[in-house]
Amino acid sequence: MYFQNPVFIPGPTNMPECLRKAIDMPSLDHRSSLFGEILHPALEGVKQVLKSETAEIFVFPSTGTGGWETALTNTLSAGDKVLAARNGMFSQRWIDMCQRHGLDVQVVESPWGEGLPTDRYEEILTADTAHQIKVVLATHNETATGVVSDIAAVRNALDAANHPALLYVDGVSSIGSMDFRMDEWGVDIAIAGSQKGFMLPVGLAIVGFSPKTMGMLDSATLPRTFFDIRDMAKGYANNAYPYTPAVGLLNGLKMATEMLLSEGLENVFDRHHRIASGVRAAVKAWGLDLCAVSPDLYSDTVSAICTPDGFNATDIATHAADKYDVAFGVGLGDVAGKAFRIGHLGSLTDVMALSGIATAEMCMVDLGLDIQLGVGVAAAQELYRA
Ligand SMILES: *Cc1c(COP(=O)(O)O)cnc(C)c1O
Numbered sequence: 001m002y003f004q005n006p007v008f009i010p011g012p013t014n015m016p017e018c019l020r021k022a023i024d025m026p027s028l029d030h031r032s033s034l035f036g037e038i039l040h041p042a043l044e045g046v047k048q049v050l051k052s053e054t055a056e057i058f059v060f061p062s063t064g065t066g067g068w069e070t071a072l073t074n075t076l077s078a079g080d081k082v083l084a085a086r087n088g089m090f091s092q093r094w095i096d097m098c099q100r101h102g103l104d105v106q107v108v109e110s111p112w113g114e115g116l117p118t119d120r121y122e123e124i125l126t127a128d129t130a131h132q133i134k135v136v137l138a139t140h141n142e143t144a145t146g147v148v149s150d151i152a153a154v155r156n157a158l159d160a161a162n163h164p165a166l167l168y169v170d171g172v173s174s175i176g177s178m179d180f181r182m183d184e185w186g187v188d189i190a191i192a193g194s195q196k197g198f199m200l201p202v203g204l205a206i207v208g209f210s211p212k213t214m215g216m217l218d219s220a221t222l223p224r225t226f227f228d229i230r231d232m233a234k235g236y237a238n239n240a241y242p243y244t245p246a247v248g249l250l251n252g253l254k255m256a257t258e259m260l261l262s263e264g265l266e267n268v269f270d271r272h273h274r275i276a277s278g279v280r281a282a283v284k285a286w287g288l289d290l291c292a293v294s295p296d297l298y299s300d301t302v303s304a305i306c307t308p309d310g311f312n313a314t315d316i317a318t319h320a321a322d323k324y325d326v327a328f329g330v331g332l333g334d335v336a337g338k339a340f341r342i343g344h345l346g347s348l349t350d351v352m353a354l355s356g357i358a359t360a361e362m363c364m365v366d367l368g369l370d371i372q373l374g375v376g377v378a379a380a381q382e383l384y385r386a
Pocket residue numbers: 011063064065066090139141142143170171172173193202
C-alpha cells in the first residue's frame with residue numbers, strides 16, 4: 001500500500017505540503033491574542049472566498065454536515081416550512097436532517113443527473129401567497145451526480161415570485177473550487193467544509209451567515225448548544241471559542257485561504273474548469289456518458305461517469321484501490337453500481353489529472369470494458385496542451 005498517489009475522490013482532497021505543515025503546530029493557548037492572530041485572518045479569508053462583504057463567518061470543529069445543522073438550528077423553529085429539491089444523495093441527506101429536526105419540508109423530486117428545478121421553485125413560491133415557506137435549500141454542487149446548479153437562477157426564482165424566503169446554499173463541494181458569490185446571489189447562509197476546496201483534512205464546518213439571518217437567532221427555537229453561533233460570536237470577540245478550538249486546522253484554514261486568494265479565485269476556477277474539461281474529454285473518448293444530463297450542468301469538481309448496463313461501476317473503484325493504490329469515488333444512492341466518480345477538485349494540476357485518467361482507463365480495460373488504452377489520456381492531453 002503506497003500513500004504517494006493523489007486521490008481522485010470528491011473529498012477529502014489532496015493536501016498541499018505547506019498546508020500539512022501549517023496544521024502541524026505546537027499547542028498554544030486558545031484564549032490568547034496569539035490564537036486571535038490565527039482565527040481572525042482565517043475568518044476574513046473565508047469571507048473573501050465566499051465573495052461577501054457582509055457575512056459573519058463561523059467555523060466549528062465538525063464537518064459539512066454540522067454546517068447544515070448550524071444553518072437550520074440557529075434560524076428555524078419546529079414546524080417551519082422549507083422548500084428543497086431532491087436530485088442526489090447530498091440534497092437527500094439535508095432533507096432528511098430537516099425532517100429529523102421537525103421541519104416541514106416540501107420536497108420537489110428531481111431526476112438524478114438534473115439540476116435544481118428553478119421553474120418549479122418559482123411556481124411553488126408564487127403560489128405560496130401566505131409566505132409560509134421560510135427557507136429554500138439549494139445544493140450548489142450535487143457531489144453524487146456531478147451536477148452544478150445555477151444559484152443565481154434560484155435567487156431569480158425567489159425574486160420573480162416576490163417571495164421573502166431565505167436562501168441557504170450547500171457549497172461543500174463547490175466553495176473554493178467553483179465560482180460562488182454569496183452577496184451577489186443573495187445567499188443567506190453558505191455552508192462549506194475543510195476537506196474539499198479548502199484542501200485540508202476533514203474536521204471543520206465553515207458557514208457564512210448574512211446580516212438578515214443574524215437577526216433571527218433569538219426567535220429560532222430549535223435546540224442547539226454546540227452549534228449555537230451566539231456563543232461562538234461571543235467567543236470570537238475574545239479571541240476564543242466557547243470550547244476548545246481545532247487550532248492547527250484553523251491555522252491550515254488561514255493558509256488555505258491565503259493560497260486560494262494569492263492564486264486568484266478566478267484562476268482557481270479556471271484551473272478547475274480546465275482540469276474538468278480534460279476529464280470530460282477522456283469520458284467522451286471512452287464512449288461513456290456523464291450522469292449530468294447536459295453541459296450546463298457539468299460540475300468542475302467531480303464527474304460521475306455512467307458505465308454500460310450489466311457492468312458494476314463499483315468494481316472500478318475497488319480494483320483501482322486494490323491494484324493501483326488510487327482512490328475513485330463510487331456511485332451513491334440511486335446511481336450506486338451504475339456510475340463511478342472522478343473527483344477533480346482542490347490541490348490538483350493537469351499532470352496529476354492525467355495520472356487519474358490513465359488509471360481509470362487501465363481499470364476499465366482490466367475489467368473488460370471495450371475501451372482502447374490511451375484514448376482518454378490522449379484526449380485530455382490535447383486539451384491540456386491547447
Ligand atoms: C461532502 C459533502 C457534504 C457532507 O460533508 P461532510 O463533511 O462529509 O459532512 C455535504 N454536501 C455536499 C454537497 C458534499 O459534497
